Amino acid sequence: MPDVLQSSSEPVPAAGGFGRFSPVMKFAVLTGCWLAVAAAFAAQLYALGLMPWSSAAALALLDWAPWIVVTPAVLWLARRLPIAPRTWMRSVPIHLLGSLLAVVAIEAGTRALVPHRELLFPAPRHQPPPPPRALPPPEGPFDSAWARLLERARIYVPVYWMLVAGAHAVAHQRRSLERERRALLAEAHLAEARLAALQAQLNPHFLFNTLNTIAQLVYDNPAAAEATITSLSELLRTALDAQRHREVPLEQELRFVERYAAIQKVRFSDRIDLCLAVAPEARRAAVPTLLLQPLVENAILHGLSPGRTPGLVFLRAAVIGDRLRLEIADTGAGRDRDATPAGGALAFREGVGLSNTRARLAALYGDRQSLTLTRAAEGGVAVRIELPWHLPA
Amino acid sequence: MNLRTLIVDDEAPARNRVRRLLAAEPGVEIAGEAADGDAAIRAIVELRPALLFLDVQMPAPNGLEVLRAVRDEWLPCTIFTTAHAEHAVAAFELHALDYLLKPYPPERFRAALDRARAQLARPAPAGGDARVARLVDDTRAAAGPVERFLVKDHERYVVVRAADIEWVEAAANYVILHTAEGNHILRRSLAAIEAELDPRRFFRLGRSAIASLAAVREVATVAAGDYVVTLRSGARLPLTRGLRELQERLQSLR
Numbered sequence: 238m239p240d241v242l243q244s245s246s247e248p249v250p251a252a253g254g255f256g257r258f259s260p261v262m263k264f265a266v267l268t269g270c271w272l273a274v275a276a277a278f279a280a281q282l283y284a285l286g287l288m289p290w291s292s293a294a295a296l297a298l299l300d301w302a303p304w305i306v307v308t309p310a311v312l313w314l315a316r317r318l319p320i321a322p323r324t325w326m327r328s329v330p331i332h333l334l335g336s337l338l339a340v341v342a343i344e345a346g347t348r349a350l351v352p353h354r355e356l357l358f359p360a361p362r363h364q365p366p367p368p369p370r371a372l373p374p375p376e377g378p379f380d381s382a383w384a385r386l387l388e389r390a391r392i393y394v395p396v397y398w399m400l401v402a403g404a405h406a407v408a409h410q411r412r413s414l415e416r417e418r419r420a421l422l423a424e425a426h427l428a429e430a431r432l433a434a435l436q437a438q439l440n441p442h443f444l445f446n447t448l449n450t451i452a453q454l455v456y457d458n459p460a461a462a463e464a465t466i467t468s469l470s471e472l473l474r475t476a477l478d479a480q481r482h483r484e485v486p487l488e489q490e491l492r493f494v495e496r497y498a499a500i501q502k503v504r505f506s507d508r509i510d511l512c513l514a515v516a517p518e519a520r521r522a523a524v525p526t527l528l529l530q531p532l533v534e535n536a537i538l539h540g541l542s543p544g545r546t547p548g549l550v551f552l553r554a555a556v557i558g559d560r561l562r563l564e565i566a567d568t569g570a571g572r573d574r575d576a577t578p579a580g581g582a583l584a585f586r587e588g589v590g591l592s593n594t595r596a597r598l599a600a601l602y603g604d605r606q607s608l609t610l611t612r613a614a615e616g617g618v619a620v621r622i623e624l625p626w627h628l629p630a
Numbered sequence: 631m632n633l634r635t636l637i638v639d640d641e642a643p644a645r646n647r648v649r650r651l652l653a654a655e656p657g658v659e660i661a662g663e664a665a666d667g668d669a670a671i672r673a674i675v676e677l678r679p680a681l682l683f684l685d686v687q688m689p690a691p692n693g694l695e696v697l698r699a700v701r702d703e704w705l706p707c708t709i710f711t712t713a714h715a716e717h718a719v720a721a722f723e724l725h726a727l728d729y730l731l732k733p734y735p736p737e738r739f740r741a742a743l744d745r746a747r748a749q750l751a752r753p754a755p756a757g758g759d760a761r762v763a764r765l766v767d768d769t770r771a772a773a774g775p776v777e778r779f780l781v782k783d784h785e786r787y788v789v790v791r792a793a794d795i796e797w798v799e800a801a802a803n804y805v806i807l808h809t810a811e812g813n814h815i816l817r818r819s820l821a822a823i824e825a826e827l828d829p830r831r832f833f834r835l836g837r838s839a840i841a842s843l844a845a846v847r848e849v850a851t852v853a854a855g856d857y858v859v860t861l862r863s864g865a866r867l868p869l870t871r872g873l874r875e876l877q878e879r880l881q882s883l884r
Contacts (some may be wrong), residue, residue, distance in 0.1 A: 442687055445713035446641060449732035453647035506642040538689060541640075 268305050275301035299351060303343040304396070311339065311397060315404035336397035340390045440534070443500075444469075450504050465503055468496045476527065483601070484523040484629045487554060487561070491515065494529045494552065501537050509537050510547045519554040522561045523629035525601055531590040532565045532620050539617055540567030551615065561626045569617025591620070598622065632659035633747065636679035638670040638696070639711065640688045644732065648683050648711075651739050658743075667691035668789055671780060674700045675787045681746055682706035686718055686729075691778055694718065694769055699778045699789070701766050705758035707749050709742050718769075725765045775828035779807065781814040790814050792831075796863055798823055798840040810863065833879060835859055836870035843879055 258266070279297035283290045314335055318328035447469055454462035475493050491513065498511035511533070533550060540548035553564040591608075598606040605625050613619035635658055639645045645663050652658050661677045664670040667688050674682065674696070686693040693710060710722055710729035722729045728742045749759070757763060779790045790807055799806040800820040807814045816823070824832070824840055834840050845861045849869065852858050857869040859876075869876065 441714040443713075445732050446644070449647065449713065449734075450641065450643040452733045453643040453650065456650060457643070457646060504641045504643065541689065 264309070267308055271301050271305045271308070274304075299347055300392075303346055307339050307343060308400060311335065311400045312404050315401045316408070319405065319408070320401070332398075332401055336394045337390070339397050340386060340393045343393065344386055344389050443534075446504060447500055450500075454503070461503060465500055468500050471496050472500070482526050482629075485526050486520065486629050487515070487522045487524050487563075488520045490524055490527075490529050491520075491552070491554075493527075494533050497530055497533060498537070498550070505537075505541055508541050508547055509550065511537075511550050511552065513552050515552070515554040516556060518556045519561055521628060522554075522556065522624075523627050524561070524563070524624065525597055528594065528597070528622075529563070529565070531594060535590055536565050536567040536617070536620075539569060549615065551613075556626050557623075559626050561624045563622045563624075564619055566613035566615050566619035567617035568615045569613070594622075598624070632657055633681055633750065634659050634661040634677070634679045635681040635683065636661050636664065636670075636673055636677060636706065637683045638664045638667075638673075638688075638693070639683070639685040640665055641685075644685065644711070648739075651736055652743075655740070655743060667693070667696045668778070670696045671699045671778065671789055672787060674706065675703045675780060678704050679706045680750055682708045684708050684710050686710050686712040686716070687714070694766070694773060695777065697762060697766050698770065698773060698776065699780045701763065702757070703780060703782075703787075705762040705766070707746050707754075707759045708762050709746060721765055721769055725761045725768070727761055727765060775831075776826040779814075779816060781807065781816055783814065788814060792827060795827075795832075796842055796845040796861055797865060797867065798827075798832075800838040808863070808865065833876055834872070835867050835876075839867050841867060846876075846880060849873070849876065849880075 275294075275297040278301065279290070279293040282288060282293035282296060287293070288296075314332070318324065318331055320328050320332070447465065451462050451465050451469075454465060472493065475489075495511065495513070498509070501509055502511075529552070533552065536550040537548075540550050549568045551564070551566045553562075553566075555562050591610075595608050598608060602624055607621075607623045609621050611619045611621065635652060637645050637648045637660065639648070642665070645665070649660060649663075652660060658681075661679045662673050664673045667690065670684070671691070673679075684693045684696065691699065697705060697708070708727060710718070710727065711732055711734075712719070712729060713732045715731060719729060728745055730738060730742055749761075754760065755763075775792065777792045779792070781788045781790050790809060794809045794811070795807050796810065797808045798820065799808065801815075803817060803819070804815050805818050805820055805823050807816060820834075820838065820840065824834055827840065831843055832840050833843055833846075841859060841861060845863070846859055847862050848860045850858050850860065857873055859867045859869050861867070
């Protein structure tokens with residue numbers, strides 16, 4: 238799941254075309270579209286009986302084919318300079334300039350390619366050629382150039398803005414799809430994390446081993462059997478209730494973990510003990526429901542002492558500035574020992590429990606949290622979690 | 631003749647429960663108890679119990695790893711105990727082995743014990759229960775590399791952890807496991823032990839030696855094409871193959 242979170246933090250293009258196609262494909266589609274536009278115009282010219290189909294086609298192509306080259310530039314500009322509440326002051330003037338530039342560029346380009354566009358207009362067949370004196374007076378080059386530009390601008394400027402609008406529509410569509418995808422992911426992720434936490438809590442091994450322990454305690458030590466049954470009931474109740482709250486006060490988590498540790502102590506005949514060191518101001522802080530139990534479970538399994546002196550699990554909580562720091566450490570009991578000095582980062586494969594915890598913290602607090610593993614001063618593993626300090630809702 | 635029984639579980643109340651239920655049974659002698667896998671391995675080879683109550687889920691070595699370590703010495707008729715019907719249960723059923731799901735009712739416990747008695751009444755091969763042997767052999771591939779070797783040292787058994795092995799030397803039909811604490815002789819071929827060791831942590835240097843990658847201090851050229859690997863203990867071993875692979879493997883070690 239972390240990779241999902243990472244990809245969701247990438248910037249989404251502000252505006253853009255059909256992202257799934259290759260550039261060649263995109264260009265082919267673009268070409269097809271403009272050829273279709275040209276064909277439509279040609280058909281219209283021909284249908285009006287103004288000219289033979291070959292002239293109509295040539296004229297339409299000359300008017301619309303340049304857009305095949307211009308469109309990618311327009312879309313690129315639209316993507317770079319989206320018209321949005323914060324950017325329009327800058328982007329609208331640039332796009333205005335861009336639309337005029339497109340008009341001039343197309344006019345200049347086609348003029349260079351076909352100097353005498355007028356020649357494409359043949360004399361209408363059903364009319365006699367006008368007498369020589371009826372010829373319009375020769376235009377000055379300046380006049381005609383301005384007239385032609387204006388004529389083109391009348392059509393091309395709206396086309397330019399339609400392209401910009403289209404790019405925005407596509408970008409908006411993609412953004413909202415992306416937003417929807419992310420929201421769904423985050424939700425699924427949270428549900429998954431909750432389920433994992435619940436399953437970790439109701440770990441069948443823990444549950445049934447505890448029941449087996451009780452089956453024996455009933456004979457050996459009825460009072461201990463009773464205490465274990467009440468502790469187990471309390472755990473089950475809290476675990477089943479945990480669905481309802483996303484966060485609880487640390488105080489409540491500590492009570493839960495203490496009950497859990499009490500059961501483990503009975504199961505493992507005092508080969509393990511839990512030591513709490515919690516600052517008073519940390520007790521009220523909000524923490525994710527069932528955050529500590531899987532970590533304490535790990536620490537107990539690693540800290541179990543093979544000998545007579547019990548292994549120890551330390552749970553420390555403190556408020557540092559505006560952050561809550563939780564640390565769970567064990568004495569290690571000789572397992573997983575390596576040469577890493579106290580405080581050194583540990584590099585071993587993390588179990589499912591730990592990666593679930595990481596995913597949950599990330600889903601709840603984004604990058605305002607951290608979870609690090611180090612070699613504990615006590616010899617085993619230390620898990621340190623930092624969260625923004627806040628009160629439960 | 632009394633049925634010599636060993637109880638293995640990392641939880642004292644669970645061991646006590648088996649002990650209590652066995653106390654009501656005639657002709658059963660509790661030979662011992664073990665609270666972890668390493669103690670279980672030693673107890674099995676030293677006490678040679680006929681019957682074993684074995685907890686599957688223990689911190690390493692777990693129940694199956696215990697049986698794997700004692701495979702060549704002695705495999706008792708085994709009743710597995712587990713709190714959860716995990717994947718191992720399918721293997722037990724496949725090999726007609728009995729298992730108890732904790733917390734099991736006393737009747738279920740007695741039924742398992744009766745079946746074990748019937749099984750033990752039949753003649754068994756020298757190494758112990760053939761069904762357990764088949765289970766160990768079948769789960770060998772899935773169980774991954776061997777982490778513990780059981781070595782007979784005169785009259786006692788020593789458990790040698792794979793992590794403690796610096797290098798393995800071939801010596802006729804035996805191999806010598808060199809560790810910082812001393813050497814141990816194991817009746818096995820070099821190829822067989824190579825197959826059992828974790829290939830990510832051990833490297834075959836040539837026809838007669840396997841070295842732990844973590845123990846390699848340097849690789850030096852002594853003559854054109856002749857290389858010598860020096861280990862942390864100072865042992866110098868000729869490298870006759872795979873120089874490039876060794877270099878790559880050493881570089882990829884953290």
